Amino acid sequence: xxxxTAVLGGVYGIVVLVLVFAFVFDQQRPDISAQTSVLGNIVxxxxxxxxxxxDLFARSQQGVVQIIVHKTGDNAxxxxxxxxxxxxxxxxxxxxxxxxxxxxxxxxxxxxxQSYSATVSGTDKFADLAVIKVDANSxxxxxxxxxxxxxxxxxxxxxxxGSPFGLSESMTSGIVSQLGRVLNPPxxxxxxxxxxxxxxxxxxxxxxxxxxxxxxxxVIGINTAIQTQTGEFSGVGFAIxxxxxxxxxPALIQxxxxxxxxxxxxxxxxxxxxxxxxxxxxxxxxxxxxIVSDSPASKAGxxxxxxTTTIDGIKYKYGGDIIIGVDNNPVSKLEDLLNYLQDxxxxxxxMTVQIIxxxxxxxxxxxxxxxxxxx
Numbered sequence: 001x002x003x004x005t006a007v008l009g010g011v012y013g014i015v016v017l018v019l020v021f022a023f024v025f026d027q028q029r030p031d032i033s034a035q036t037s038v039l040g041n042i043v044x045x046x047x048x049x050x051x052x053x054x055d056l057f058a059r060s061q062q063g064v065v066q067i068i069v070h071k072t073g074d075n076a077x078x079x080x081x082x083x084x085x086x087x088x089x090x091x092x093x094x095x096x097x098x099x100x101x102x103x104x105x106x107x108x109x110x111x112x113x114q115s116y117s118a119t120v121s122g123t124d125k126f127a128d129l130a131v132i133k134v135d136a137n138s139x140x141x142x143x144x145x146x147x148x149x150x151x152x153x154x155x156x157x158x159x160x161x162g163s164p165f166g167l168s169e170s171m172t173s174g175i176v177s178q179l180g181r182v183l184n185p186p187x188x189x190x191x192x193x194x195x196x197x198x199x200x201x202x203x204x205x206x207x208x209x210x211x212x213x214x215x216x217x218x219v220i221g222i223n224t225a226i227q228t229q230t231g232e233f234s235g236v237g238f239a240i241x242x243x244x245x246x247x248x249x250p251a252l253i254q255x256x257x258x259x260x261x262x263x264x265x266x267x268x269x270x271x272x273x274x275x276x277x278x279x280x281x282x283x284x285x286x287x288x289x290x291i292v293s294d295s296p297a298s299k300a301g302x303x304x305x306x307x308t309t310t311i312d313g314i315k316y317k318y319g320g321d322i323i324i325g326v327d328n329n330p331v332s333k334l335e336d337l338l339n340y341l342q343d344x345x346x347x348x349x350x351m352t353v354q355i356i357x358x359x360x361x362x363x364x365x366x367x368x369x370x371x372x373x374x375x
Contacts (some may be wrong), residue, residue, distance in 0.1 A: 037278075049216060055265055060161060061111050061171075063142045067109075069082070070105040091134075092253055095131075097124060101130075125185075125262075126191055126193070126256045126258075157215055158173070158176055158213065160179055172202040183196050190266070198236065204226070259346070262368065264294075267288045268287050277316075286323040296368055300365065302353070321356070352364070
């Protein structure tokens with residue numbers, strides 16, 4: 001049985017392939033920014049217009065930048081290379097947190113080869129997002145519009161622009177392979193990044209922080225990671241959705257920080273095999289195994305599991321509440337709970353949880369707190 005255990009919002013689990021962040025570490029490479037060309041201004045599109053791949057690149061490339069970062073402790077010639085998305089005319093640029101983490105100096109290279117120093121406005125390791133700022137004339141900036149990632153469908157064509165292996169202004173295309181994936185970066189403890197877009201668009205080191213575009217030229221994701229056994233693209237890439245960016249980026253610009261709501265529970269998704277093995281009354285939902293003391297779940301009176309059993313050599317905890325809905329939205333697995341929490345709830349909000357306890361269905365209301373950094 002393939003089970004997933006999670007701390008909300010976060011996940012513990014076994015990943016068969018290695019998760020690799022798509023940025024490249026460069027040593028003494030020539031500055032390829034001099035290879036960029038000066039092209040015409042972006043032509044604004046009409047709502048609903050779809051473009052050829054060539055037109056999409058011509059309309060979008062000015063809003064994509066290369067980000068060169070000297071990390072703390074690196075040698076003078078060592079640098080990390082990622083990508084970024086121009087957000088507004090004030091010089092804010094969206095990228096991944098792991099691109100600028102532990103930065104010492106940041107340089108941003110625009111489509112015409114001009115480069116500027118940048119400062120960090122805000123970071124969020126829990127969503128792997130960051131905002132950096134460049135002080136330059138507003139004519140330098142060509143913001144890319146953020147689309148509605150909730151409208152994506154499996155099979156939709158998508159396009160990535162970035163700097164794979166330091167090769168600036170590179171474009172690849174593919175499709176949306178799946179939606180609602182959960183990423184487990186190693187630097188955020190037990191937590192996870194929910195509702196992630198999976199794509200077969202080629203994403204390689206250096207693409208991190210660059211846009212994933214739809215055929216209307218709107219940003220529907222930010223390229224973040226790949227799963228691979230070799231360190232290079234193997235057909236499975238991941239992008240943080242634009243609707244997550246819309247919630248978090250304004251807070252990073254305003255205060256440098258985003259407050260993620262938190263329940264304070266860990267547990268396991270219920271499926272028919274697990275339900276039959278544990279004699280559960282439901283074949284779906286989220287079984288609470290542990291509850292953090294003084295957390296929203298603890299204060300609301302949710303029950304953790306108090307019994308254990310071993311199935312096929314694996315030890316399971318059971319007897320706790322099983323979450324089957326939140327605010328009258330069904331929860332059939334962990335991802336449903338994580339995605340709802342991220343997309344629709346904020347710190348301080350009340351949330352009503354529908355549970356099964358001792359074969360009885362009931363509701364419990366809790367007030368969400370901010371996710372602790374130490375978890």
